Amino acid sequence: xxxxxxxxxxxxxxxxxxxxxxxxxxxxxxxxxxxxxxxxxxxxxxxxxxxxxxxxxxxxxxxxxxxxxxxxxxxxxxxxxxxxxxxxxxxxxxxxx
Amino acid sequence: xxxxxxxxxxxxxxxxxxxxxxxxxxxxxxxxxxxxxxxxxxxxxxxxxxxxxxxxxxxxxxxxxxxxxxxxxxxxxxxxxxxxxxxxxxxxxxxxxxxxxxxxxxxxxxxxxxxxxxxxxxxxxxxxxxxxxxxxxxxxxxxxxxxxxxxxxxxxxxxxxxxxxxxxxxxxxxxxxxxxxxxxxxxxxxxxxxxxxxxxxxxxxxxxxxxxxxxxxxxxxxxxxxxxxxxxxxxxxxxxxxxxxxxxxxxxxxxxxxxxxxxxxxxxxxxxxxxxxxxxxxxxxxxxxxxxxxxxxxxxxxxxxxxxxxxxxxxxxxxxxxxxxxxxxxxxxxxxxxxxxxxxxxxxxxxxxxxxxxxxxxxxxxxxxxxxxxxxxxxxxxxxxxxxxxxxxxxxxxxxxxxxxxxxxxxxxxxxxxxxxxxxxxxxxxxxxxxxxxxxxxxxxxxxxxxxxxxxxxxxxxxxxxxxxxxxxxxxxxxxxxxxxxxxxxxxxxxxxxxxxxxxxxxxxxxxxxxxxxxxxxxxxxxxxxxxxxxxxxxxxxxxxxxxxxxxxxxxxxxxxxxxxxxxxxxxxxxxxxxxxxxxxxxxxxxxxxxxxxxxxxxxxxxxxxxxxxxxxxxxxxxxxxxxxxxxxxxxxxxxxxxxxxxxxxxxxxxxxxxxxxxx
Numbered sequence: 001x002x003x004x005x006x007x008x009x010x011x012x013x014x015x016x017x018x019x020x021x022x023x024x025x026x027x028x029x030x031x032x033x034x035x036x037x038x039x040x041x042x043x044x045x046x047x048x049x050x051x052x053x054x055x056x057x058x059x060x061x062x063x064x065x066x067x068x069x070x071x072x073x074x075x076x077x078x079x080x081x082x083x084x085x086x087x088x089x090x091x092x093x094x095x096x097x
Numbered sequence: 098x099x100x101x102x103x104x105x106x107x108x109x110x111x112x113x114x115x116x117x118x119x120x121x122x123x124x125x126x127x128x129x130x131x132x133x134x135x136x137x138x139x140x141x142x143x144x145x146x147x148x149x150x151x152x153x154x155x156x157x158x159x160x161x162x163x164x165x166x167x168x169x170x171x172x173x174x175x176x177x178x179x180x181x182x183x184x185x186x187x188x189x190x191x192x193x194x195x196x197x198x199x200x201x202x203x204x205x206x207x208x209x210x211x212x213x214x215x216x217x218x219x220x221x222x223x224x225x226x227x228x229x230x231x232x233x234x235x236x237x238x239x240x241x242x243x244x245x246x247x248x249x250x251x252x253x254x255x256x257x258x259x260x261x262x263x264x265x266x267x268x269x270x271x272x273x274x275x276x277x278x279x280x281x282x283x284x285x286x287x288x289x290x291x292x293x294x295x296x297x298x299x300x301x302x303x304x305x306x307x308x309x310x311x312x313x314x315x316x317x318x319x320x321x322x323x324x325x326x327x328x329x330x331x332x333x334x335x336x337x338x339x340x341x342x343x344x345x346x347x348x349x350x351x352x353x354x355x356x357x358x359x360x361x362x363x364x365x366x367x368x369x370x371x372x373x374x375x376x377x378x379x380x381x382x383x384x385x386x387x388x389x390x391x392x393x394x395x396x397x398x399x400x401x402x403x404x405x406x407x408x409x410x411x412x413x414x415x416x417x418x419x420x421x422x423x424x425x426x427x428x429x430x431x432x433x434x435x436x437x438x439x440x441x442x443x444x445x446x447x448x449x450x451x452x453x454x455x456x457x458x459x460x461x462x463x464x465x466x467x468x469x470x471x472x473x474x475x476x477x478x479x480x481x482x483x484x485x486x487x488x489x490x491x492x493x494x495x496x497x498x499x500x501x502x503x504x505x506x507x508x509x510x511x512x513x514x515x516x517x518x519x520x521x522x523x524x525x526x527x528x529x530x531x532x533x534x535x536x537x538x539x540x541x542x543x544x545x546x547x548x549x550x551x552x553x554x555x556x557x558x559x560x561x562x563x564x565x566x567x568x569x570x571x572x573x574x575x576x577x578x579x580x581x582x583x584x585x586x587x588x589x590x591x592x593x594x595x596x597x598x599x600x601x602x603x604x605x606x607x608x609x610x611x612x613x614x615x616x617x618x619x620x621x622x623x624x625x626x627x628x629x630x631x632x633x634x635x636x637x638x639x640x641x642x643x644x645x646x647x648x649x650x651x652x653x654x655x656x657x658x659x660x661x662x663x664x665x666x667x668x669x670x671x672x673x674x675x676x677x678x679x680x681x682x683x684x685x686x687x688x689x690x691x692x693x694x695x696x697x698x699x700x701x702x703x704x705x706x707x708x709x710x711x712x713x714x715x716x717x718x719x720x721x722x723x724x725x726x727x728x729x730x731x732x733x734x735x736x737x738x739x740x741x742x743x744x745x746x747x748x749x750x751x752x753x754x755x756x757x758x759x760x761x
Contacts, residue, residue, distance in 0.1 A: 020745070089736070090738070093734065093737075094735050
């Protein structure tokens with residue numbers, strides 16, 4: 001049991017650091033996914049431990065949200081890349097241009 | 098029925114000091130007959146004012162031109178009608194018994210709110226009757242005089258409208274049966290006085306004088322309005338009759354406050370120290386105005402107020418003493434000013450102040466003095482109006498020059514003016530047999546009986562009066578010619594000299610009112626009676642002393658003014674006393690130092706506090722918010738990763754908080 005939680009924490013931390021340090025929007029995105037999945041792992045592990053299905057259902061919800069987020073997020077990144085030939089999050093620091 | 102209520106009233110009345118019977122004011126409402134026309138006395142001049150001031154501007158131009166040409170006749174006729182009616186009313190009042198000489202008329206309810214009801218009520222009693230005759234009589238004469246005096250003024254119609262307005266307001270003041278109505282008239286005469294002082298508004302000095310009179314009068318009006326408010330709070334009514342009944346039950350502090358507040362009001366209107374500074378400047382107005390408003394009638398309203406409020410002053414020795422002190426200071430103050438002024442009207446104005454001081458003094462002495470206050474008020478109304486109109490006549494002949502140093506030897510050029518003026522002069526100095534002799538003599542006698550110091554000061558005032566009036570007389574009508582080149586003095590037209598002759602006759606004969614103590618008996622229903630203290634000396638001796646003092650004053654003026662050459666320019670190197678008197682005894686400087694400059698300082702301080710304090714707080718608050726937000730704005734830098742960091746930090750904080758709560 002502890003191993004799952006530790007793995008989940010490690011994955012979450014990697015994702016977190018990635019979001020904070022990387023500039024490439026695609027990588028930041030992947031790190032966000034990593035954090036979400038770390039959460040999913042924790043949810044499923046706790047559901048197993050408590051013997052009910054709440055955590056598993058929540059994990060499904062998270063997946064659905066993540067999928068929707070990927071669709072929207074990738075579209076935005078694509079559009080930004082098309083206009084300014086860069087996928088760096090620091091370049092898009094202004095809401096105009 | 099009336100008798101019954103009378104006796105009930107008497108039983109319920111608090112007896113004042115021993116020997117004194119408090120006056121019973123139980124007016125006979127709806128007496129019928131000629132008394133039903135009481136309201137007309139006010140309505141007639143008011144009609145004149147409305148027609149001349151309110152209606153005429155809306156008439157077609159041709160009609161307006163004819164009103165401009167003949168409007169003064171309408172104004173004069175209405176004032177004269179009012180006088181005739183006053184005379185009829187007076188005769189009717191004479192025909193009634195002494196106890197029934199209080200006639201009231203309820204016109205309408207003025208306003209009614211909660212338990213307060215103020216009626217538009219009129220009260221016609223012996224006091225009001227005498228005032229009515231004075232105001233409408235002298236008023237009509239001055240209207241006639243003004244026809245000649247204002248002949249070449251393009252705004253003569255308006256002038257007569259204002260005069261009528263004044264007469265109507267003054268009559269309202271006198272005839273009202275309660276203090277609120279009195280206050281209405283009080284403000285009305287203040288307004289008319291303001292309009293008439295500033296009648297020649299193209300002169301900055303006249304405009305400033307009008308404003309000064311108005312502002313100083315406001316100070317007095319505050320006193321009167323506070324007194325009325327206090328009456329409402331204490332008695333729930335301001336009717337003279339009701340207040341005189343209830344006054345005995347009020348506590349001493351309230352009565353003292355009432356007396357002093359009424360005195361403040363009287364000081365403002367009657368130019369008594371410390372609110373005296375406006376009267377001399379008020380001489381900027383046309384001379385008929387000075388005669389009517391600032392000598393004969395309006396300025397005596399303060400004396401009327403004190404005499405009318407006798408039921409309050411009877412119960413408050415503090416306020417009575419204050420009246421006497423103010424009056425004594427004023428009668429000397431005015432007399433000293435009169436000695437130093439070269440402007441003939443200002444010299445007369447100083448004398449007016451001084452004479453009103455005498456009236457106030459008598460009014461402050463209680464029931465023994467009231468009749469003599471009113472008596473002197475009447476005789477003064479005659480002789481001072483006479484002298485002011487005489488001064489106007491002189492100015493008329495001297496091309497509106499008011500400087501007595503440019504007069505001299507006018508008795509040959511203007512014989513009628515000289516002779517009538519001389520009657521007024523002899524009356525004011527108290528030459529035996531003339532009206533002023535009787536009235537001033539009685540006041541000084543009463544003052545000596547009540548208080549030796551005050552009496553002696555009043556006696557001194559009589560000597561100074563004789564001095565300055567003789568000086569004025571000598572500089573104007575005697576000594577040598579000092580005329581400006583090109584001035585040809587001439588006698589004034591008949592329309593101006595006839596009123597002078599009538600007033601001169603009244604100045605001489607005014608003393609008949611005292612025959613058999615008539616005025617004392619006549620005013621008894623209003624002022625009450627009291628056995629007055631015996632004067633320290635027999636009356637005849639006092640009269641002789643007064644006459645001797647007057648003679649000394651006249652002789653001093655003869656030796657100091659008449660026997661010397663009078664320079665055409667006022668000498669510069671004069672003693673401190675003369676300089677002080679020329680500067681109105683520094684009345685303006687005192688006002689400036691005590692009121693104007695601290696007031697300006699206070700306003701300056703308040704403005705500074707508003708700018709720095711209030712505005713500073715408001716603007717500082719907005720500046721602080723603005724500064725904080727511009728600092729906070731830096732956080733919104735647009736970098737996704739910094740947002741993510743703050744998100745993480747926030748999430749950590751929430752988690753830590755949850756842990757802290759759970760672990761506890």
